[in-house]
Amino acid sequence: MAFEGLADRLKGSIQKIRGKGKVNEADVKEMMREVRLALLEADVNFKVVKTFVKRVSERAVGQEVMQSLTPGQQVIKVVKEELTELMGGEQSQIAVAKKPPTVIMMVGLQGAGKTTTAGKLASLLRKKHNRKPLLVAADIYRPAAIKQLETIGMQLNLPVFSMGDQVSPVEIAKEGIAKAKEEHHDYVLIDTAGRLHVDEALMDELKQIKELSSPDEIFLVVDAMTGQDAVNVAQNFDEAIGVTGVVLTKLDGDTRGGAALSIRAVTEKPIKFVGMGEKMDALEAFHPERMASRILGMGDMLSLIEKAQTNVDEEKAKEMEKKLRTASFTLDDFLEQLGQVKQMGPLDELIKMIPGANKMKGIDNIKVDDKQLEHVEAIIKSMTMKEKEQPEIINASRRKRIARGSGRTIQEVNRLLKQFEEMKKMMKQMTNSQQKGKNRGGGF
Numbered sequence: 548m549a550f551e552g553l554a555d556r557l558k559g560s561i562q563k564i565r566g567k568g569k570v571n572e573a574d575v576k577e578m579m580r581e582v583r584l585a586l587l588e589a590d591v592n593f594k595v596v597k598t599f600v601k602r603v604s605e606r607a608v609g610q611e612v613m614q615s616l617t618p619g620q621q622v623i624k625v626v627k628e629e630l631t632e633l634m635g636g637e638q639s640q641i642a643v644a645k646k647p648p649t650v651i652m653m654v655g656l657q658g659a660g661k662t663t664t665a666g667k668l669a670s671l672l673r674k675k676h677n678r679k680p681l682l683v684a685a686d687i688y689r690p691a692a693i694k695q696l697e698t699i700g701m702q703l704n705l706p707v708f709s710m711g712d713q714v715s716p717v718e719i720a721k722e723g724i725a726k727a728k729e730e731h732h733d734y735v736l737i738d739t740a741g742r743l744h745v746d747e748a749l750m751d752e753l754k755q756i757k758e759l760s761s762p763d764e765i766f767l768v769v770d771a772m773t774g775q776d777a778v779n780v781a782q783n784f785d786e787a788i789g790v791t792g793v794v795l796t797k798l799d800g801d802t803r804g805g806a807a808l809s810i811r812a813v814t815e816k817p818i819k820f821v822g823m824g825e826k827m828d829a830l831e832a833f834h835p836e837r838m839a840s841r842i843l844g845m846g847d848m849l850s851l852i853e854k855a856q857t858n859v860d861e862e863k864a865k866e867m868e869k870k871l872r873t874a875s876f877t878l879d880d881f882l883e884q885l886g887q888v889k890q891m892g893p894l895d896e897l898i899k900m901i902p903g904a905n906k907m908k909g910i911d912n913i914k915v916d917d918k919q920l921e922h923v924e925a926i927i928k929s930m931t932m933k934e935k936e937q938p939e940i941i942n943a944s945r946r947k948r949i950a951r952g953s954g955r956t957i958q959e960v961n962r963l964l965k966q967f968e969e970m971k972k973m974m975k976q977m978t979n980s981q982q983k984g985k986n987r988g989g990g991f
């Protein structure tokens with residue numbers, strides 16, 4: 548996960564000051580020296596570091612901190628607020644056209660993740676905001692870029708407009724927008740060509756597309772792993788064509804985080820989204836405050852909750868709740884729930900979003916084995932319909948058959964059945980006490 552080194556270093560300096568009843572200027576100075584080093588080591592732009600340290604230091608030795616009852620905590624609050632500010636303060640929303648469709652141009656260097664992000668963003672717009680996007684394949688230079696977008700479209704069941712690679716990208720963009728109007732799409736995402744380096748021909752072409760399609764947004768996709776290069780690329784693109792927002796990809800890798808922390812301050816362009824993996828649902832809206840929390844090891848509960856909300860079908864959730872209440876929850880339902888948890892992403896990543904998880908000793912060594920979920924899945928799938936509905940009929944010979952069918956051991960089958968029984972018991976207790984609460988007129 549990104550920011551690990553930075554988070555560790557900051558955690559160290561924060562812990563020293565956290566519990567102090569009194570904080571003097573020397574303490575602040577000492578802490579800021581460590582913060583400065585931590586940021587530089589994380590590859591944050593040195594000018595950005597300088598300004599950041601100055602701002603925090605001034606506030607930290609000011610009255611709001613020194614006269615408070617918990618100065619240690621206050622200093623940390625200041626650091627968090629300034630980190631948030633550094634990354635843009637508020638979350639930045641997508642600008643919407645007065646008259647649909649909203650046109651978004653995706654630009655960036657080759658390999659930054661432009662095509663993938665176009666697909667992810669279209670999918671997010673549809674899933675979370677109930678929109679009807681059209682993807683336009685205007686990268687005619689990179690071999691197979693058009694095919695790649697078409698494959699992504701097929702995979703996500705999203706329409707892709709393409710005209711092959713013999714038509715100019717400007718023409719493709721124009722026709723794509725016309726088609727979107729005709730078919731009442733409310734978003735058009737144009738995947739433009741990238742190059743290995745910023746060059747004039749590329750910028751000229753992008754300028755032409757921009758002039759013709761009057762985009763509401765020009766999203767620059769940059770690879771967070773490239774650190775300061777990402778910041779330079781952003782500056783170049785912005786000077787040449789004027790970007791309106793940045794998407795930082797590959798933040799799931801072990802990037803030191805410098806790009807995320809410098810790009811906004813240097814270019815003054817907001818980070819709109821972050822790519823957190825290769826899968827098509829691994830794109831998140833960027834929330835500066837939550838990211839600051841994550842960096843400072845304070846967890847990111849809100850993103851976790853949001854993840855759950857996007858991935859859980861509300862109707863289904865209600866249905867499940869009803870089943871739980873009436874104790875008619877079967878192993879099949881259990882299997883479905885597991886599927887939803889799996890969709891949220893790798894479990895060890897989810898654990899790290901829990902507040903305080905960062906401070907837990909050995910958290911980095913916890914490897915939650917996603918395979919275990921698969922084993923459970925395999926076991927349940929080897930049961931007959933009747934067994935899933937009435938697990939009490941699963942006797943020794945049935946257990947043996949299920950184990951063989953799923954390629955797991957009998958012990959594993961036993962364990963799963965026991966856990967399921969216990970879970971049901973617990974749910975019963977919970978619903979009973981909830982019911983009592985309701986009868987008392989209380990409730991939770």
Ligand code: GDP
Binds near residue numbers: 741796797798821
């Ligand atoms: P383009 O040349 O800019 O269109 O780049 P692509 O969309 O083809 O992406 C290049 C590579 O980066 C592909 O292998 C993607 O799967 C990968 N990629 C894109 N975004 C992310 C991300 O957020 N995390 C990770 N781990 N890989 C990503």
